[in-house]
Each structure stands twice: as C-alpha cells, then as structure tokens.
Amino acid sequence: MSYGLYRFMVPKIKICGLTNLEAVNAAVKNKVDYISCVFYKYSPRNITPQFAESITEEIPNRIQKIAVLSTYESNIEDIIKYYKPEILQFHSDEEVDDILKIKSRFGLPIIKTIRVNKLEDLKVINKYSEIADMYLFESYSDNNLYIDKPGNKFDWSLLKKVKIDKPWFLSGSLDKYNVNYARRVSGAVMINASVTLESSPGIKDPNMIEDFIKSVRNPNY
Numbered sequence: 494m495s496y497g498l499y500r501f502m503v504p505k506i507k508i509c510g511l512t513n514l515e516a517v518n519a520a521v522k523n524k525v526d527y528i529s530c531v532f533y534k535y536s537p538r539n540i541t542p543q544f545a546e547s548i549t550e551e552i553p554n555r556i557q558k559i560a561v562l563s564t565y566e567s568n569i570e571d572i573i574k575y576y577k578p579e580i581l582q583f584h585s586d587e588e589v590d591d592i593l594k595i596k597s598r599f600g601l602p603i604i605k606t607i608r609v610n611k612l613e614d615l616k617v618i619n620k621y622s623e624i625a626d627m628y629l630f631e632s633y634s635d636n637n638l639y640i641d642k643p644g645n646k647f648d649w650s651l652l653k654k655v656k657i658d659k660p661w662f663l664s665g666s667l668d669k670y671n672v673n674y675a676r677r678v679s680g681a682v683m684i685n686a687s688v689t690l691e692s693s694p695g696i697k698d699p700n701m702i703e704d705f706i707k708s709v710r711n712p713n714y
C-alpha cells in the first residue's frame with residue numbers, strides 16, 4: 494500500500510489487558526475501538542469474569558469487548574455469562590477443532606493470535622484461516638511462551654510479504670514512539686497495545702493510554 498493511501502485509512506485501536514475502571518475510563522474517553530480483558534490464570538492481567546463485567550458495563554456500544562482466553566480455560570461459560578464478550582481471542586497453540594467447537598457453540602467471531610519472528614511463522618495463517626475472522630500478529634520469545642515482555646518486537650515489514658486473508662491487528666511492544674513507524678512498514682490499520690501502557694505489571698496508566706491513542710490518531714502529536 495502506498496504511503497499516500499495509508500495516510501487516509503482510519504486506524505482502529507485495541508487496548509488489551511484492562512484490569513481496573515480507571516484504565517477502562519481512559520480508553521473510553523479517548524475513543525478506543527476495542528477493549529480486551531484477559532482470562533488466563535498465569536497472566537498478571539488475569540481478572541474474573543464478574544470483575545470484568547463490573548469494570549466494562551458502562552462502556553458505549555460502539556466499543557467492542559474482546560475476551561482473551563484459551564480453549565484450555567474452564568470458565569468460558571462464566572466469561573460469556575458475565576463479561577459478555579463480542580469477540581473471542583485465542584492466544585496459544587489451540588487445536589482448530591477446539592476453537593471451532595467454541596465458535597459454533599457461542600456464535601462469536603474469533604481473533605487468532607499468530608506469533609511471528611520470521612517469515613515462515615506466517616505459514617500458520619493457513620492452519621487457522623478456516624476458523625479465524627481476524628488475526629493478531631505479535632512476536633514471541635522462547636522462554637516466555639504466552640506472555641510477551643516489553644521490548645519483544647518482530648520485523649513488522651514481514652507482514653507486507655504475505656497475503657493475509659482477514660483483517661488483522663499489529664501487536665507486540667507498540668508504544669507512542671514506534672507505533673506510526675510500525676504501521677507504515679507493516680501496513681497495519683488495526684493496532685493492539687498492552688504492556689507498554691503499564692506502570693507496573695497488570696496496571697495500566699491512564700495517561701499512557703491517552704498518549705498512545707493520541708499518537709495513533711494524530712501522528713504529529
């Protein structure tokens with residue numbers, strides 16, 4: 494995509510791993526498009542479905558709620574019942590059939606995370622293309638399989654080298670300084686950020702959320 498065209502595409506922003514009302518309010522105030530809560534017991538961002546419901550119940554309808562979970566999680570019924578996500582995001586090496594069962598049962602669209610460090614990692618898109626409605630691309634480190642640490646990035650330009658058959662988010666240590674460069678070299682229209690907006694593990698800083706969203710919306714900010 495030429496830079497000229499890219500400049501006119503309105504970016505969509507997802508803030509992931511919200512754990513308190515202040516962070517949700519900062520995301521809402523700054524007109525985020527998607528928010529995600531994490532339901533993964535080893536994550537510092539893990540919260541209960543009931544608490545996720547309580548911090549997100551007042552958000553406007555235009556913001557879509559995403560649940561980050563795994564097919565191995567046992568509390569999916571509670572996640573659906575209380576948090577009421579509009580999209581489910583699967584983040585590990587789930588089997589296609591297991592995701593399909595959940596998709597058919599709850600009738601919700603699926604984001605499949607694809608972890609990328611080299612071009613051949615992108616082949617896994619083929620495996621999930623039947624069941625995924627969107628992808629989320631991020632990097633991985635061998636010693637930390639499912640939870641990225643700040644600073645984990647991949648060569649974003651790899652995403653321009655393959656045909657991607659669904660809408661997709663770019664993720665992985667995006668911050669207010671690198672996000673517009675990352676969008677340019679990857680062609681991303683949809684952006685996900687989490688750890689880079691935290692003052693301590695699991696705790697998002699409302700000012701960092703605001704600065705991040707402003708810098709995506711206005712690259713000269």
Ligand SMILES: O=C(O)c1ccccc1NCC(=O)[C@H](O)[C@H](O)COP(=O)(O)O
Nearest residue numbers: 509510533536538584665666686687688
């Ligand atoms: O965020 C978590 O703690 C997490 C734990 C287990 C599975 C997935 C998890 N996050 C889901 C994501 O979409 C991304 O990993 C995360 O937002 C990465 O973004 P960033 O921290 O900005 O690199």
